[in-house]
Amino acid sequence: MKNVALITGASSGIGKDIATIHASKACDLVIVARREDKLSELKTKLESEYGVTVLIIVKDLSLPTAPKEIYDELIAKNIEIDYLVNNAGFGGLGNFHERNWETDAQMIDLNVRALTELCRRFLPDFVARKKGRILNVSSTAALVPGPLQAVYYASKAYVRSFSLAIASELSDTNITVTALLPGATATEFGSNSGMDKTNLFNKPFSSMEVAQTGYDAMMKGKLETKAGLSFGQKMMMAFVPLTPIKVILKQVKSMQQTKR
DSSP: OOEEEEESSSSSHHHHHHHHHHHTTOOOOOEEOOOOHHHHHHHEEEEEHOOOOOEEOOOOSSSTHHHHHHHHHHTTTOOOOOOOEEEOOOOSSSOOOGGHHHHHHHIIIIIIIHHHHHHHHHHHHHHHOOOOEEEOOOOOOGGSTTTTTHHHHHHHHHHHHHHHHHHHHHHSSSEEEEEEEOOSSHHHHHHHHTTGGGGGSSSEEEHHHHHHHHHHHHHHHOOOESOOOOOOHHHHHHHHGOOHHOOOHHHHHHTTOOOO
């Protein structure tokens, strides 16, 4: 396998589209998700259309042993990863004190712990080979607190902060770390989290557009990039540092309330 990208959450949405973009460059893939049927469909499609090699790994990354199992399997198969794309994640609406704790604990395990451990396991190999790129999918949610999605917003703030920090640590190497901050995107995230019933998801951007922006930023070694924002949303984000926190909290909470 050559120029191999490991992509988590590759069964749909942004992860699937990044896999397609990478395969279109005649590069091989390791795709990871829980749904074997979706991964198999994608493997067949990409191998047929682009003549690449695709390895599927069926794994629930919210389980604590999953990152090590993925790494160990690739070492055993002598597969070197050149690009690590941490895309897997999920959210969910509701007051924190009323939400199911097991669900939120899984969210932290997937959005935070698994992403962090995968970076830690693959980065020493990248540094030893003096090459490698990482794309961590954060969110524009990382830029503000998120009433009604407290854990999700906090987890994405972690992803952004962590990505920027390790990018700085690696600044004198050939390894780059990029944070992708999408806005509302047309993926399964909307329906799975309940966000598709809010005003924030009135006009979501296409996942392929967001994926292309993220992939290009990774290949250029950018620190971070935003995608899937309307002009109005970009303006609002620009004024966030100047806006009183109580106003921001009120605005975010209002945007995330479900339509009646």
